[in-house]
Amino acid sequence: MKIIKKKKQINFDFINDLASECRMPFSYGGGISNMSDVEKLFNLGVEKITINTNVFTNYNFINEIAKNFGSQSIVISIDINSDIFNKKKIYNWRENKNLNFSINQHVKNCIDNGAGEILYNFVYREGTLQGFDFQSLDIIDEDINIPVIVNGGINSPKEIKEILTKKKIDACGIGALFIYYGPYNAVLISYLEEELEY
Numbered sequence: 506m507k508i509i510k511k512k513k514q515i516n517f518d519f520i521n522d523l524a525s526e527c528r529m530p531f532s533y534g535g536g537i538s539n540m541s542d543v544e545k546l547f548n549l550g551v552e553k554i555t556i557n558t559n560v561f562t563n564y565n566f567i568n569e570i571a572k573n574f575g576s577q578s579i580v581i582s583i584d585i586n587s588d589i590f591n592k593k594k595i596y597n598w599r600e601n602k603n604l605n606f607s608i609n610q611h612v613k614n615c616i617d618n619g620a621g622e623i624l625y626n627f628v629y630r631e632g633t634l635q636g637f638d639f640q641s642l643d644i645i646d647e648d649i650n651i652p653v654i655v656n657g658g659i660n661s662p663k664e665i666k667e668i669l670t671k672k673k674i675d676a677c678g679i680g681a682l683f684i685y686y687g688p689y690n691a692v693l694i695s696y697l698e699e700e701l702e703y
Contacts, residue, residue, distance in 0.1 A: 517545060524550035534582055543570055547578070555580040555624065558599050564618045571619025580654075581615045582624040583608070585641065593644050596628055609646050622652045624678065630658030632681050637664050647673050654678055 513536035520533060533546055534555025546554055560567055560581065570579050586596035586603050594603035595611060612623055627641055637659045645653060656678030659665060668677045 515542060515546075517549065520546065520551065521549050532580060534580070540569060540573070543574065547574060553578050553580050553622075555582045557582040557584065558597055560615060561597065561604075564614045567615055567618040567620055571621075576619045576621035576651075579620050580622040580624055581612075581620045582626055583611065584626050584628045585644070585657075587627075587629045587638075587641075593641060598628075608644055612646065612649065616649070616651060620651065622654060623649065624654040624656060626678070627655070627657030631656065633658050634660040634681050636660050637668060637677075639667075642671060642673070645673050649673065652676065656680075 515536045523531070527550075530552040532553040532555050533551045534557065537543060537546070537554055537556055538559050543554060554570070556567070556579065567579060567581070584596040584598055585608070586594050588594055588603055593608065595606065595608055596603055615623065625641075625645065627638055630636075630638055635658050637655070637657060641657075642655070645655075652675040653673055654676045655668060655674055659668070659677060659679050659682055661682070665677055665679070668674055
């Protein structure tokens with residue numbers, strides 16, 4: 506039996522509330538499938554949109570957004586999974602399966618159609634606080650000419666600093682490290698100490 510997850514729905518009311526309180530630029534991703542969605546999100550105050558599964562079969566969607574709103578507004582998120590042989594594969598969360606097409610070709614197709622940034626999301630480490638998989642950086646083409654962000658498992662300011670020393674990485678995404686604290690994962694929104702800021 507094949508399980509296909511329901512497409513995410515955009516909660517525009519929530520995003521509107523968030524935008525009215527947020528005092529910094531923010532991005533939104535999830536369920537974006539047409540230009541009407543894109544226009545509504547930008548009108549609400551979203552600075553960048555993040556697209557994932559909807560470009561697998563329609564790279565032209567990126568091109569359409571870039572022509573109307575500029576490449577700087579588009580982040581392409583690519584979920585990367587590790588198979589039983591530790592080979593990195595693009596993961597389709599909606600179909601809950603790894604895809605058998607080239608990561609680098611997918612990235613190239615996205616860039617050629619106007620993507621402004623690429624986010625590599627290493628889902629096998631995401632939210633685990635087990636540490637970033639530095640070997641995974643081998644899959645990233647050094648010739649990519651747009652900003653590259655990586656995410657997944659980062660567990661310390663030291664790791665953040667090490668990631669940002671890599672030539673092909675421009676930024677890193679962090680979640681659990683700034684939210685959970687201590688052996689019982691108590692929720693504590695935190696930030697980097699001043700002397701550890703990069």
